[in-house]
Amino acid sequence: MHMKKGLIKILIPFFVSAVLLSGCQPAPEVSNDDEILRAKGSSEDEIEAIVQEDGEAETNGTETDGISAEEAAEAGRTSGTAGTETVSVVLGSGENRMRIEAEIAAAPEALNTLTMQADSRLDGEKLQSFLEPQGEVKDFTEELLAEEEAERRRVAEIDEKLGEGSSIVEIAGVGDGSRLALTDGNRKAVLVGRTGGSYEDASLMEKCYAVAKEEAQRLDVKEKKAGDASFSLEDAKALLMRKLSVFGMEDIYLTEAYFYGSDSFSFYELQFCPVVDKIPVAYCFGQQDISRVYPNGFAWVSAEGVADIGLWNCFMEQAAAAEKEKILSFDKVQKLLETYLKDGRLECVEDVSFSAAELVYYVELKDGTLVLSPVWNIHMDLGEYVEYIGQSDRDDSVWTIYIDAVTGELVEAQ
Secondary structure, three states, X not given: OEEOOOOOOOOOOHHHOOOEOOOOOOOOOEEEEOOEXXXXXXXXXXXXHHHHOOOOOOOOOOOOOOOOHHHHHHOOEXXXXXXXXXXXXEEEEOOEEEEEEEEEEOOOOEEOOEEXXXXXXXXXXXXHHHHXXXXXXXXXXXXXXXXXXXXXXXXHHHHHHHOOOOOOXXXXXXXXXXXXXXXXOOEEEEEEOOOEEEEEEHHHHHHHHHHHOOOEEEOOOOOOOOEEOOEEXXXXXXXXXXHHHHHOOOOEEEEEEEEEEOOOOEEEEEEEEEEEOOEEEOOOOOOOOOOOOOOEEEEEEEOOEEEEEEEXXXXXXXXXXXXXXXXXXXXXXXXXXXXXXXXXXXXXXXXOOEOEEEXXXXXXXXXXXXXXXXXXXXXXXXXXXXXXXXXXXXOOOOOEEEEEOOOOOEEEEO
């Protein structure tokens, strides 16, 4: 699949970002559905019954002695690749129906809710290892801070002339707002607040820009051998991970991947989120709400090396962990979805399938920390959804759903 894709590198530079701390307390006995508050009703009792239901055959991606092949087929479930199950099912009734066509990875039986903070272990020594200098290293932190201040003044002057409020973007997150910046003349590495950072190899960036104007090939992130056979998507991720491991990142989860190539040079554009305890952190779809925290990263990677990296809220150190709680199977999640469709908290269409169902960590900013709680995220392909909405007279249908993987609560629907 090919698509014309411009340079989508996130253009919010670190020098105009700031830490934005805020918190919210949940209202008791109220369900929150996409900012619509609903009183607790009979459907809540049904949800509670589903969550507490005992004796159900829990497959979590594997066959069990408690369910037959016929029953699995009736539930829209078939065996997939190792450690996965393929779900093909239609839920709901009448016009309010949703179709799920997804391969679902096996889920752990129990998970912690984690409280994370800025990583105090990050220092100048680790940043220099991240830089991998090719020459003499210079600390240019003061110059960077001066550039930031000059940019703030420039933007403030423009805002004043336009008579509008401040247009400086503040990205939600944690950290102390500190900066540490090193360069060897060609490469630059910056650590921001011990939660994020950046890297740039100027000579490789020039090569990337030269071919980035060409048509890009969107890749299936599940196809490890996608892209160039001599340097595949899997190879690009491995090269990037070698660099990120300096900061203690255990793994990343690719959310988007594009291949740019010419006869003489090619590279991958990777968008990703961090992985914590083998569970991906929930990632942003479409336009980012800057009041929300979405740990995410961006990179340009070629066979010659990593050209560019941007990291936002990716560096996290565990501050606390709640006692492990049992994770709802996707069988139960389907029953919960049926309930939410029936009581009207979900408005869906069958025309576009929900092509992914993933167990992820949902991120909330609370009291200067990031609270990571396990949720099931069921979503459509954003491109398919946008195309459908453009051709349809409906604009109220849901395309991404977050369900608490412990309580069954509908956390968010968009």
